[in-house]
Amino acid sequence: DGGITQSPKYLFRKEGQNVTLSCEQNLNHDAMYWYRQDPGQGLRLIYYSQIVNDFQKGDIAEGYSVSREKKESFPLTVTSAQKNPTAFYLCASSIRAGAGNTIYFGEGSWLTVV
Amino acid sequence: DAKTTQPTSMDCAEGRAANLPCNHSTISGNEYVYWYRQIHSQGPQYIIHGLKNNETNEMASLIITEDRKSSTLILPHATLRDTAVYYCIVRAGGSEKLVFGKGTKLTVNP
Numbered sequence: 477d478g479g480i481t482q483s484p485k486y487l488f489r490k491e492g493q494n495v496t497l498s499c500e501q502n503l504n505h506d507a508m509y510w511y512r513q514d515p516g517q518g519l520r521l522i523y524y525s526q527i528v529n530d531f532q533k534g535d536i537a538e539g540y541s542v543s544r545e546k547k548e549s550f551p552l553t554v555t556s557a558q559k560n561p562t563a564f565y566l567c568a569s570s571i572r573a574g575a576g577n578t579i580y581f582g583e584g585s586w587l588t589v590v
Numbered sequence: 591d592a593k594t595t596q597p598t599s600m601d602c603a604e605g606r607a608a609n610l611p612c613n614h615s616t617i618s619g620n621e622y623v624y625w626y627r628q629i630h631s632q633g634p635q636y637i638i639h640g641l642k643n644n645e646t647n648e649m650a651s652l653i654i655t656e657d658r659k660s661s662t663l664i665l666p667h668a669t670l671r672d673t674a675v676y677y678c679i680v681r682a683g684g685s686e687k688l689v690f691g692k693g694t695k696l697t698v699n700p
Contacts, residue, residue, distance in 0.1 A: 480633075507686070518677070518690030519634070526686070534687060566633050575622050575681045576641070579688060581633035 479503065480582035482567050488588050489561075497552045497585045499567030508550035509568040509579065512536060519566060525550055526573040554587060561589045593617070593680045599695040602672075608665040610694050612678030615659045622681045623654060624688065625663045627674040627696075634677065634690075637663065668698045 480501045489495045501508065507526050511519040521534030525544040539558025544550055550569075554561045565585045570577040595613040602608040614623065622641050626634040638645055638652045640661070645652045651664040665672055677693040 509686070511688075516692075518692065519688065521687040524686050532686070564631070568633075573686055575620070578624075578636050578639060580636055581626075584631070584633045586631075 480567055480569055480580060482565075482582040482585045484585060485583070486586045486588075488590060491589055492556045493589075494556060495554050495561075495587065497554070497565055497567075497587070499550045499552065499582060501548055501550075501567075501569045501582075503569060503571075503580070504547070505569035505571050505580075506547070507570045507573045507577070507579075508544065509570075510534075510540070510542065510550070510552045511566040511568065511581075513564040513566060513584075515564075522552065524573075561587060563587060593689065594678045594691055596676075596678050596691065596694045598692070599697070601697050601699060602665075602668045604670060604698055604700050605667055608663075608668040608672065608696060608698070610663040610665075610676050610678075610696065611660065612662070613660045614678070614680045617658050617680050618682065620682065623652065623658075623661050624679040624681055625650070625652065626677045626679065626688075626690075627672075628677065628693070629674045635674075637676075668696075670698050670700065672696065673698045 483498045509524040510522040523542045525531040541553045567582040570579045624639040625637040628634045654661045675693040
């Protein structure tokens with residue numbers, strides 16, 4: 477099936493450890509995104525990439541890092557510098573950048589830091 | 591900040607049409623109106639979007655007023671599985687981000 481696959485669905489980590497969330501899409505989309513959602517809140521943009529080997533910071537990039545070495549993959553690393561990493565993380569993609577192009581979301585990954 | 595205003599919650603009877611309003615009085619000419627919905631612990635699901643004209647797809651219809659300051663999402667025959675939080679989003683032409691507000695919690699009752 478075509479779509480956006482995020483893994484793992486649930487992840488627990490100790491404070492101070494880096495953790496990497498995987499996002500893969502087989503939709504041949506150029507643009508990919510990472511959002512964060514806290515309970516009862518809307519989504520906030522962490523990073524986005526319009527094309528391979530390029531990415532831009534969103535509104536809350538501090539404490540996060542990304543790479544875009546392949547078109548289909550956009551992993552997110554939550555570093556120990558992120559002060560409140562416990563959240564629901566959502567990966568998304570669109571055929572290309574631009575407001576007229578629909579953004580589609582994966583099923584999300586729950587990260588709990590203890 | 592979100593550029594839209596939606597009611598906090600709404601109820602609808604199963605089988606009836608659900609009409610979800612959204613105000614976006616400061617919308618600009620190059621900004622699209624997008625609707626998503628989210629069921630708890632799942633990723634947002636795209637429903638429909640439009641710029642100026644009314645739009646319809648297999649899930650819903652989007653009615654945009656002539657002055658573009660408000661819109662209505664219509665689910666023609668609501669089912670229990672349509673219970674979710676519905677987000678109305680205005681997305682600027684040069685923007686890569688979707689700004690989600692708090693949305694409308696729609697409850698479809700048997």
